[in-house]
Amino acid sequence: MVRVGIIGQGYVASIFAIGLERIKLGELNYYGVPLANELPIKIEDIQIVTSYDVDKSKIGLPLSEVVKRYWEGHIPESLQEIYVKKGIHLRSLRNLPIEASGLEDEMPLKEAVEQLVSEWKDAKVEVILNVPTTESFVPFEKLENLEKAIKEDNRDRLTATQVYAYAAAQYAKEVGGAAFVNAIPTSIANDPAFVELAKESNLVIFGDDGATGATPLTADILGHLAQRNRHVLDIAQFNIGGNNDFLALTDKDRNKSKESTKSSIVEDILGYDAPHYIKPTGYLEPLGDKKFIAMHIEYISFNGARDELVVTGRINDSPALAGLLVDLARLGKIAIDRKEFGTVYPVNAFYMKNPGPKDARNIPRIIAYEKLREWVGLPPRYL
Amino acid sequence: MVRVGIIGQGYVASIFAIGLERIKLGELNYYGVPLANELPIKIEDIQIVTSYDVDKSKIGLPLSEVVKRYWEGHIPESLQEIYVKKGIHLRSLRNLPIEASGLEDEMPLKEAVEQLVSEWKDAKVEVILNVPTTESFVPFEKLENLEKAIKEDNRDRLTATQVYAYAAAQYAKEVGGAAFVNAIPTSIANDPAFVELAKESNLVIFGDDGATGATPLTADILGHLAQRNRHVLDIAQFNIGGNNDFLALTDKDRNKSKESTKSSIVEDILGYDAPHYIKPTGYLEPLGDKKFIAMHIEYISFNGARDELVVTGRINDSPALAGLLVDLARLGKIAIDRKEFGTVYPVNAFYMKNPGPKDARNIPRIIAYEKLREWVGLPPRYL
Amino acid sequence: MVRVGIIGQGYVASIFAIGLERIKLGELNYYGVPLANELPIKIEDIQIVTSYDVDKSKIGLPLSEVVKRYWEGHIPESLQEIYVKKGIHLRSLRNLPIEASGLEDEMPLKEAVEQLVSEWKDAKVEVILNVPTTESFVPFEKLENLEKAIKEDNRDRLTATQVYAYAAAQYAKEVGGAAFVNAIPTSIANDPAFVELAKESNLVIFGDDGATGATPLTADILGHLAQRNRHVLDIAQFNIGGNNDFLALTDKDRNKSKESTKSSIVEDILGYDAPHYIKPTGYLEPLGDKKFIAMHIEYISFNGARDELVVTGRINDSPALAGLLVDLARLGKIAIDRKEFGTVYPVNAFYMKNPGPKDARNIPRIIAYEKLREWVGLPPRYL
Amino acid sequence: MVRVGIIGQGYVASIFAIGLERIKLGELNYYGVPLANELPIKIEDIQIVTSYDVDKSKIGLPLSEVVKRYWEGHIPESLQEIYVKKGIHLRSLRNLPIEASGLEDEMPLKEAVEQLVSEWKDAKVEVILNVPTTESFVPFEKLENLEKAIKEDNRDRLTATQVYAYAAAQYAKEVGGAAFVNAIPTSIANDPAFVELAKESNLVIFGDDGATGATPLTADILGHLAQRNRHVLDIAQFNIGGNNDFLALTDKDRNKSKESTKSSIVEDILGYDAPHYIKPTGYLEPLGDKKFIAMHIEYISFNGARDELVVTGRINDSPALAGLLVDLARLGKIAIDRKEFGTVYPVNAFYMKNPGPKDARNIPRIIAYEKLREWVGLPPRYL
Ligand SMILES: NC(=O)c1ccc[n+]([C@@H]2O[C@H](COP(=O)([O-])OP(=O)(O)OC[C@H]3O[C@@H](n4cnc5c(N)ncnc54)[C@H](O)[C@@H]3O)[C@@H](O)[C@H]2O)c1
Ligand SMILES: NC(=O)c1ccc[n+]([C@@H]2O[C@H](COP(=O)([O-])OP(=O)(O)OC[C@H]3O[C@@H](n4cnc5c(N)ncnc54)[C@H](O)[C@@H]3O)[C@@H](O)[C@H]2O)c1
Ligand SMILES: NC(=O)c1ccc[n+]([C@@H]2O[C@H](COP(=O)([O-])OP(=O)(O)OC[C@H]3O[C@@H](n4cnc5c(N)ncnc54)[C@H](O)[C@@H]3O)[C@@H](O)[C@H]2O)c1
Ligand SMILES: NC(=O)c1ccc[n+]([C@@H]2O[C@H](COP(=O)([O-])OP(=O)(O)OC[C@H]3O[C@@H](n4cnc5c(N)ncnc54)[C@H](O)[C@@H]3O)[C@@H](O)[C@H]2O)c1
Ligand SMILES: [Mg+2]
Ligand SMILES: [Mg+2]
């Protein structure tokens, strides 16, 4: 059994909730869940116990109502019992056509943190899945700076995710263990301040930014080229979609956060910083959750020959991350049980665009997968 | 030092020869050679000592003349000293607009084999690189059947590659060790008859069919999907080119040979035989050596979502294999030195479309690369 | 009002029937019908009055039952009243996994023709839409040869479509006017024998081979390049699908018929025969009716620069032709009314891959469209 | 004979100059020049007589030196005799890594205009080809506003192109006729102020923004879809390149100019404003002048079927426009001879992204081409 709390009840979290319950009902297979039913903790053992949002039109509603906005099929009854609670806002929805409300509107951040911790105790949360809107952020680097910002109620310096992760650490300390899965670009697993805090607070951190879509595929294609010693001349990668995540990324500062997690693969994998243009490109409403990606790679092969690859695709954005969350919830619990506090590279390397800790590098995902299996204790698949 | 003999002085072998000599002259970097200069045997230590063909217009000419047909740049002087010898034909060029002549036109196959062995002794060949035109073939499975066919001069049953490999075994036995690198689809490393013969003759076999172009990339993309438990619905892969190899593959029986090595990846890597259409598709002269590939893959992700990937590319065909041969020549020598006779899966798994021995399976190339490094004794790159 | 008879109640004809009735019910807009509601005869005025097939499992069933195999939505009630009649077979389904039965199994061809004529009189058919399985055929060129083959019951020489077109002429002669729309590759509008027969029999012929998918798009892209005097070096065009039409095209002789109608655009539009590979490429069952197309075009621009275009797509095959049939049925009636017997180039040039008569050439469709409007009497759209 | 003056001796102008002289030398064919040698004025009759730039490193150099930066082949001797003169700058190169200098640094704009007019008289210029860096601009709409800005030396309000076009009008008035070909996005043919001025000054204006690359191709593809009444759901179009033009377009305001000319096709051709994302996307240096384009179009076909097209390409950017300029120079002379002062829609509709005058609309280029031929007096090609 894993007791899961959600932060950001949007597209990803809703598909996660629906898919999970449909699996329990036997309506759905395990496709899109990397480790399927191979883990000691079964998918059917995952239980969503609480959920947070700051969109006024969602707060207070049962999940069953919220997820309807993202799915036309039958909504599992089990989702009627979980209600969306009010979270911490801190500019998360700024510039978006959504009316927001956060706990910090009514109290200092420190008190808001205490309220979250107390609610999580009531709900007996074990793993917190963090999937709110992408933020513009500055890492803290030093734990003391983070603690100072909280103490001083510094709302300009802190993002919501940073406060949630801080609250998770307080909670873990009190209950003896918890996990915070950061599936968005904000540096948490990559911020030494948070990793240090996690270690001393019995918190497991996975992060940062769920690796779905073109980025991990690019990682593997670049690995493929590097292994043949083909010299990459340039990489252009576009992607455009029509969900709220893409709308949010039209904001320049949010876009920067995403660009930096996406681009980190190039030098890590090739060993040199091949010129590249990799960033969320635009918003086009009718595409909905099914983004269009296009990628161009040019490289030099033997005897100076110049080759070109183009990859295009139509990819459902949210299910890709939702499927990973089904693993991450269970892996979080496993890590707690093993008391591997701080952050866990073998998990991050496969599931995250920018795998923490800070100085860890990206490797081809195909390799990362085998390392993950080893960490989990599963037999190798191809190795 | 590795002393190399070539069979089939066509596009691939000519780019191999030119690139190799340009590297020696310092005109060219190591791009396209997977293991670059990491091996104990250096690229500069490879020496081409003999070459065979059955195209009348090539036999008797110095390499420097032949390679001109495939390269407009400066031709290294060193290629003036190697002359193309007459090989064994056996239908290799049937239906192609090329006048052919083979040793077997003048003598029984057994004698032709003896002549090859004697010439190889003179040249002190160590590694034979087999890159003639793709053949239509039937594997022997049992060594006795192979031996019977040779004894009975059964020209309908044997292909040129089978005879060359047989001769290589005779030669290896006599000189105490040699390697035969089969870079074309004919089953040699996948034919138990040849592997058994190799073991008892001090022959190293690498094979079959050099892994270049869309096939190994598909292997890695399928590995990528399989690791996320995405369910592949269908795979269509086209490729069209304008070199002689593509012209030869318009022949239905030759095409079958290629189709079978190309298709073997699907079930091996996915674990189920996803419906697929993977074969050399056509010949279009102006494309020259730069083939056009197009691939479509459709799969199911989490919550039943249906995704699509399309890969297209312009890829120089011959340099891709030529670069691999630069490694394979050196690895052949290393295997001889280690007395690893028979066939060597960790080498085949990375470099070959249909890695022998017969019951060995394809794995994602990104994994195969690390296994190869391990076999070679090199430190892991990403593992 | 137009009274329509269908030959070949497969995918295309079924989507035509469903779409038409859904439009009448107000369930569907006019998308995919080029002239929409601009014609004097309205879409709602089209009435399917009879249908023919030779698939034993379809003969005798009401359309409502047959179309279910191709459409999961609601089936309009109106389709319950039309029953599929037995047609002429003549090898149409050879090599396909379908049990066939034709009128000619029970009587000579001449009698079968008479039976069709008599049935059409009963049904008061005006326009016959010919969409059976693609045939391998030889044109007649001379009317006397055609008449001889019918008289001599020459079943090896004649294809089903040729017999249907012959019957249509007999019928038109007797009733004073009718139209035969040949949407498959068999030369009818391109066979002078049939055009001559049509002229003297009050028959309108439109043909040959409905222009849908990659071919008309290629025509326009080539027109675009030609108008900029870009010199096309090569064209490769692949398409693969999973419907019965693609299965039938895996048959070499049928494939040839299609290749020739598809390829005819290149020289017609460019003015020179640029090297090309354009043919139905393969069958892949899970693709269903949604084919995958891929096209590569290379050309020379100013100052010798070499450019490349790649087009890929997922296109629903049958709706594309079904939408054209909605126009063709009405245009057939208009041509009858105007007594334009023989064949009508301005219609063929837009709607057909190989527009008849025989010596007529392909032009960019964008131009053909304006000529069509002029012929119809509609105001120009862009001209 | 046409005497041509160039403004902006960059990539496009240099390929124009080289290609033109190579044609004169018989080194090059007419590929990429739409009307080839069909016009009464021959390509060989075009003579470059003067050139302007504001890049300090170009001013004062002979063309033969400048064009070397863009072409590795042999430089025609004839280019040694033309020297680059200093033009008007006005922020054109702001934010670019180029040191600039303009006539207005030394004198008021009015005087600079007079100097240009006097130099053009000396050079006996007939047609001015305007290809400087893309500008951020505001149209004048009313002639009096334009005249006021010049009089008041309003350097913030005016762009270089606006001043050049004003100078061209003064010049045309004095010499009795001249042409100004505006191949960049600044509204000149689309600005009623300039068209009015041109009419009263004997000036021919062609514009605005040369139609090359993905935009005119999109126009034809959209025309193709519209003619089949397919309903376009969304259009995403990316393009990225590595020349200075792409670098300049990373500037937000310049980008807007380009976006507006590129996007104007959608509503004009479809008849409704399908949601679209069409703009220059990014700069990636190693791509050089060979840009990568990617386009995704989704539409509804008959019976509600949803189709998708993807176009990708590698296209040489500058030769495409240079080839058009070879026509435009000659057409400019023809228009002067015919005294068609103001702007000429049948020319603009084919050659320009945003064809003037202001209220004129885009049509498919394939149609525009035939209208152009009609205007020129050439026989139709396909019509
Ligand atoms: N494939 C993927 O979809 C993918 C991959 C990697 C990362 N991500 C990240 O996952 C996140 C969620 O993506 P999505 O598509 O579900 O977006 P979404 O916009 O549909 O959902 C985000 C939800 O978070 C809520 N929210 C915003 N700020 C909040 C806060 N401070 N506290 C609580 N809730 C808050 C919003 O109201 C909304 O309901 C994004 O940051 C995205 O970058 C997604
Ligand atoms: N990327 C690649 O190019 C690639 C990848 C995998 C495998 N291969 C295989 O490599 C082989 C060579 O490809 P290529 O592009 O160089 O083709 P090619 O046609 O240019 O060269 C083949 C040469 O072999 C000669 N030949 C034919 N039969 C012979 C015989 N019996 N004995 C000696 N010489 C003979 C021919 O005359 C020709 O010179 C093909 O079988 C191809 O399938 C190539
Ligand atoms: N976009 C398109 O789908 C397209 C475009 C151009 C042409 N076409 C042509 O349209 C035809 C139909 O395509 P489809 O996808 O509907 O194929 P289909 O196989 O689904 O349908 C063909 C039908 O014709 C029947 N048939 C075969 N021989 C017959 C005969 N002699 N008499 C009467 N019926 C006969 C078959 O039993 C079947 O029901 C094909 O020839 C195809 O080449 C299709
Ligand atoms: N296919 C195409 O390349 C294409 C298509 C349509 C439009 N255009 C337009 O053509 C123009 C030129 O493109 P390019 O690729 O040659 O760019 P470029 O940057 O290579 O050349 C521009 C030249 O203009 C000069 N310049 C800048 N401001 C000037 C001024 N005020 N007066 C005189 N010279 C000035 C620059 O110094 C440079 O030499 C751009 O505005 C571009 O948007 C190009
Ligand atoms: Mg998302
Ligand atoms: Mg080859």
Ligand SMILES: [Mg+2]
């Ligand atoms: Mg079809």
Ligand SMILES: [Mg+2]
């Ligand atoms: Mg440009």
